[in-house]
Each structure stands twice: as structure tokens, then as C-alpha cells.
Amino acid sequence: MFQDRAKVYVEGGRGGNGVVSFRREAHVPRGGPDGGDGGRGGDVVLVADRSRRDLASMRIARHYRAERGRHGQGANKHGGRGDDLIVLVPPGTTVEGLDGERYDLVADGQRAIVAAGGLGGHGNKRFTSSTRQAPRFSENGLNGASGWIELHLKLLADAGLVGLPNAGKSSLLSTLTRAAPKVADYPFTTIEPVLGTIDDGERQLVLADIPGLIEGAAEGAGLGHEFLAHVERCRVLVHLLEIGPGAEPEEAYRVVRGELEAHGHGLAALPELIALSKSDLLPAADVEALLAEWRERSPGAIAVRAISSATRAGLDELSGDLFSVAQRDEGEAEAAAEAEDDGFESEYRVYKPAAADGYEAIEIEDGVFEITGRGIEMLVERHDLGNFEAVAYLEQRLMEIGVIKALRKAGFEDGDEVRIGDQAFDLHPSD
Ligand SMILES: Nc1nc2c(ncn2[C@@H]2O[C@H](COP(=O)(O)OP(=O)(O)OP(=O)(O)O)[C@@H](O)[C@H]2O)c(=O)[nH]1
Numbered sequence: 001m002f003q004d005r006a007k008v009y010v011e012g013g014r015g016g017n018g019v020v021s022f023r024r025e026a027h028v029p030r031g032g033p034d035g036g037d038g039g040r041g042g043d044v045v046l047v048a049d050r051s052r053r054d055l056a057s058m059r060i061a062r063h064y065r066a067e068r069g070r071h072g073q074g075a076n077k078h079g080g081r082g083d084d085l086i087v088l089v090p091p092g093t094t095v096e097g098l099d100g101e102r103y104d105l106v107a108d109g110q111r112a113i114v115a116a117g118g119l120g121g122h123g124n125k126r127f128t129s130s131t132r133q134a135p136r137f138s139e140n141g142l143n144g145a146s147g148w149i150e151l152h153l154k155l156l157a158d159a160g161l162v163g164l165p166n167a168g169k170s171s172l173l174s175t176l177t178r179a180a181p182k183v184a185d186y187p188f189t190t191i192e193p194v195l196g197t198i199d200d201g202e203r204q205l206v207l208a209d210i211p212g213l214i215e216g217a218a219e220g221a222g223l224g225h226e227f228l229a230h231v232e233r234c235r236v237l238v239h240l241l242e243i244g245p246g247a248e249p250e251e252a253y254r255v256v257r258g259e260l261e262a263h264g265h266g267l268a269a270l271p272e273l274i275a276l277s278k279s280d281l282l283p284a285a286d287v288e289a290l291l292a293e294w295r296e297r298s299p300g301a302i303a304v305r306a307i308s309s310a311t312r313a314g315l316d317e318l319s320g321d322l323f324s325v326a327q328r329d330e331g332e333a334e335a336a337a338e339a340e341d342d343g344f345e346s347e348y349r350v351y352k353p354a355a356a357d358g359y360e361a362i363e364i365e366d367g368v369f370e371i372t373g374r375g376i377e378m379l380v381e382r383h384d385l386g387n388f389e390a391v392a393y394l395e396q397r398l399m400e401i402g403v404i405k406a407l408r409k410a411g412f413e414d415g416d417e418v419r420i421g422d423q424a425f426d427l428h429p430s431d
């Protein structure tokens with residue numbers, strides 16, 4: 001079954017810890033600090049890959065965790081970076097990252113970091129100063145970003161085939177391309193989108209065959225309308241109207257246009273090519289009359305064609321129309337790209353960690369204060385609060401940043417409890 005949605009848990013690798021170490025030399029009882037830094041955790045990265053057809057595999061494997069960074073070592077050895085976890089998704093996948101950014105992976109190879117790895121901690125070497133020559137503390141690595149994200153696939157096709165059930169959409173796709181969608185004389189034969197490619201020797205066009213639409217599809221009638229998302233990014237819609245004996249092409253047109261409007265997302269505004277289908281079922285003169293009538297009635301359409309998948313009548317003209325639309329669009333896109341110059345880059349965005357500055361100190365109960373703010377929380381998360389030296393260092397940093405001052409403003413007195421993130425400790429900044 002074709003899957004165009006998935007919800008998965010992603011987690012960047014935890015950063016490696018910095019280490020406490022002192023140089024050892026034959027004749028020196030205790031050398032200087034030489035603890036290396038921990039490596040950064042790996043990222044979870046989505047990469048668009050043509051080999052992927054849909055999101056089905058992501059509904060089975062739902063947890064994606066990148067590797068953690070290696071811990072630092074003595075002799076100033078820094079820990080290695082954790083490996084990124086690469087997750088292949090079909091081109092056309094859109095996702096909202098943990099940071100709320102939207103990514104649209106359109107071209108093969110485009111990437112989005114959806115869960116960044118945590119930073120590695122500094123080794124004790126980094127905390128050496130003129131007054132602290134032998135620091136016996138180091139930083140812990142930080143957790144990677146983590147959480148649930150939702151992926152949506154909107155197929156990338158050049159042309160979308162729309163029409164009532166039985167209009168002949170799948171027959172057209174199987175005649176024009178090598179795709180082999182199911183064809184049958186009952187409605188809703190097609191229940192999931194199928195792509196096929198036509199090739200004129202110079203360029204390829206992808207056609208999307210989707211389920212039929214009926215009146216009320218936008219309210220869930222028939223197979224509903226959600227599959228229309230797969231033709232939202234088409235350059236052109238081929239609207240098939242059956243013209244066999246007893247067919248009512250006018251009514252069919254009204255219903256399908258109504259559903260395209262109701263779906264929204266710009267579908268109704270897409271260029272439209274009207275294809276009067278199953279023309280083999282009517283005498284040639286009737287087909288000609290209908291063609292003239294529909295051309296008159298549809299001045300906005302790119303073209304009106306009478307086609308038959310049974311006899312191939314009109315199919316070369318139809319594909320010629322599609323190629324000329326594509327050619328025109330490519331010309332326009334090139335001009336736009338020249339004007340803009342950074343087309344590829346601007347299509348996706350890279351993970352940016354949330355701003356680390358800014359914090360707030362409030363008294364949450366008598367003698368208990370809470371400091372919120374990502375930067376401060378990270379600072380605390382990195383240190384072992386059981387280590388006296390680390391706590392002294394932390395107090396000094398909090399003082400420098402102005403947090404102690406903010407605490408005092410909020411009513412803090414020496415020895416009161418302070419909560420930051422999931423840590424609670426008593427602060428004695430004046431000692
Ligand atoms: N005579 C004739 N029959 C056709 C033609 N195209 C399709 N048909 C028949 O019409 C019926 C429906 O064709 P499909 O291609 O399955 O129609 P569809 O639009 O894909 O239908 P859904 O998937 O149900 O929406 C089948 O019995 C086809 O054989 C045509 O050009 N001429």
C-alpha cells in the first residue's frame with residue numbers, strides 16, 4: 001500500500017563527555033591538565049532519494065537515533081564525532097522539523113537535518129586559567145534534539161490526470177507510459193496514485209494517475225480528496241471527460257472542477273488540458289462537433305483534445321501539448337533562477353538551534369527559584385553538580401552572565417534553592 005504520511009521519532013546523538021586527565025611524565029609527579037573534549041553527536045538527516053517510492057518503510061521503523069559522540073581522552077585527545085543517521089525519503093517529502101521549520105525535499109540528494117546532535121563537553125584542559133591551574137572537572141556532552149516529526153509526501157509529477165471514476169485516466173497512463181495501473185470498468189479501480197514517465201528523446205515528463213473524484217469528495221465522498229495533494233505540484237492538469245454514448249461531459253466537468261476548487265492549495269488555478277476521452281465510442285463527426293463545442297466553451301484551457309486509449313487517436317497531440325507546457329515552464333524557471341541565482345539552496349533550510357540567549361529568574365515557592373532559558377539550561381546540563389569544582393565554576397559563570405543579579409532581584413538570598421532544567425541545588429554565591 002502506498003503511504004504518503006509517517007510519524008517518526010528522531011533523536012540526535014548525545015555529545016561525548018569531556019574528560020578530566022593530567023599529564024603523566026616520568027619525573028613530574030603531576031603534570032598539567034590534558035583532558036580532551038567530547039565529540040559532537042551525529043545528526044538525523046533526511047535525504048531525498050529517487051530510489052524511494054513512498055514512506056511505507058518509515059511506518060515500520062519508527063525510531064531514528066544518530067550515534068553519540070565519543071568521549072574525550074587524556075593526552076588532549078578529542079572524541080570523534082558521532083555518525084549521522086541518514087534516512088532516505090522519496091523526493092517530494094515535506095516535513096516540519098523539531099524547530100518548527102518546514103523542509104521541502106524536492107530534488108534528489110537534498111538534505112534536511114531534522115534532529116541535530118548534541119555538543120560535546122569540554123575536557124578539563126579548557127578550564128585552566130591563571131587562578132585554576134589544575135581543574136578537576138570537565139563538561140558532559142549535551143543531549144541531541146529529539147521528538148516526533150511528521151512527514152508528508154506530495155508526489156512530484158509534471159502532469160496530473162483528473163476526472164470522474166471510469167473516465168479513462170489509468171488507461172491513458174498505461175498507453176502513454178510503461179506504468180501498468182489497474183484498469184477496469186467499475187469506479188474507484190485506482191485507489192492510490194501511480195506515476196509513469198513519457199520520454200520524447202529529449203526530456204522526460206512524469207504523469208500522475210490518481211483515484212477518481214466524485215461530487216462531495218472534499219467532504220469525504222468516494223475516496224475523499226486527500227490524494228489530490230499528489231497533483232498539487234503539477235505544472236498542468238489533464239482533465240479527462242468521457243464522451244461515449246450516454247456520457248455527460250458537461251456535468252462531469254462541473255463536478256470535478258468543484259472538487260478541485262474545494263480542495264484548494266491552488267489546484268483550481270493550475271493550467272488545464274481538456275481531454276475528451278474514449279473518442280472511439282462515437283462517430284468521427286460527433287467527436288468533431290464536441291471538440292468544436294468544448295473549444296468554444298473553454299477559452300482558458302491550454303488545449304482541448306479528443307483522445308482514445310483504445311485506438312491511440314489524439315495521443316501524440318496530447319503528449320506534444322504536455323511537452324510544450326514543460327518547455328515553456330523550464331524557460332521561465334531558468335529566467336527566474338538566473339534572476340535569483342540561489343534556487344537550490346533556498347528550497348530547503350538547515351537546522352538552526354533555537355537562540356541560546358535570554359533567561360528568566362522567578363521565585364516559584366518560598367525560597368525556591370527557577371531559572372529558565374535554553375542557554376542557561378545547557379550550561380547546567382553540561383556540569384556534574386556533585387563535583388565541587390564544577391559547581392564553583394558554574395557559580396562563577398552564572399555571576400558573569402548576570403544570572404545571580406537577576407536572582408537577587410527576584411528575592412534570592414544565599415543558600416536558597418535554585419532549579420535549572422531538571423537540576424536543583426543550593427547556591428552560595430557569596431562564599
Ligand atoms: N472504448 C474505450 N474504453 C476505454 C478507453 N479508456 C478507458 N476505457 C475503459 O473505461 C473503463 C475505465 O477505465 P480506467 O482507465 O480504469 O478509468 P479510470 O479513470 O482510471 O477509473 P478509476 O481508476 O476508477 O477512477 C475501463 O473498462 C477501460 O477499458 C478508451 O479510450 N476507449
Ligand SMILES: [Mg+2]
Nearest residue numbers: 169170189190
Ligand atoms: Mg484508474
